[in-house]
Amino acid sequence: MPLSERDREELADDIIRDRRISMSTYCGSCGYNLKTLPRSYHCPECGSEYRARPPLMKGIYLPHENSPPFGEAIAVVVCVLGAGLLVVGAWNSKSTGYVATAAIFVAITLSIAVHVVVRTNRFLRTLRLGRQIARQEEDLE
Numbered sequence: 001m002p003l004s005e006r007d008r009e010e011l012a013d014d015i016i017r018d019r020r021i022s023m024s025t026y027c028g029s030c031g032y033n034l035k036t037l038p039r040s041y042h043c044p045e046c047g048s049e050y051r052a053r054p055p056l057m058k059g060i061y062l063p064h065e066n067s068p069p070f071g072e073a074i075a076v077v078v079c080v081l082g083a084g085l086l087v088v089g090a091w092n093s094k095s096t097g098y099v100a101t102a103a104i105f106v107a108i109t110l111s112i113a114v115h116v117v118v119r120t121n122r123f124l125r126t127l128r129l130g131r132q133i134a135r136q137e138e139d140l141e
């Protein structure tokens with residue numbers, strides 16, 4: 001639906017007052033370009049809520065968050081080795097203190113592993129969205 005002259009002027013006023021997104025900014029769920037939409041709204045493509053007002057951005061594609069969780073993955077490997085040694089030691093010694101320490105270490109290892117899975121999923125989604133956005137921009141050129 002084409003915008004009327006009045007709608008275009010209101011849109012320009014909103015952009016000048018920083019109420020609307022003035023540059024290409026993409027939905028964090030589907031990659032839709034949110035340019036000219038209000039800074040806090042719902043994506044017209046997928047319906048996800050977003051807020052494009054720094055520093056509290058929400059639901060926005062942020063390419064700088066696109067780093068693989070290598071550090072956390074190494075921490076999980078180290079914790080698994082440490083937890084394994086503690087569990088074997090606790091099994092051999094039957095000491096209550098040893099078992100408690102092993103249990104705490106296993107719990108910490110599991111929580112870090114869950115964090116790595118969440119970060120890996122976020123990384124893969126951001127990677128996929130980045131490719132999709134690049135294809136969309138190529139199509140527009």
Ligand SMILES: [Zn+2]
Nearest residue numbers: 027030043046
């Ligand atoms: Zn969307």
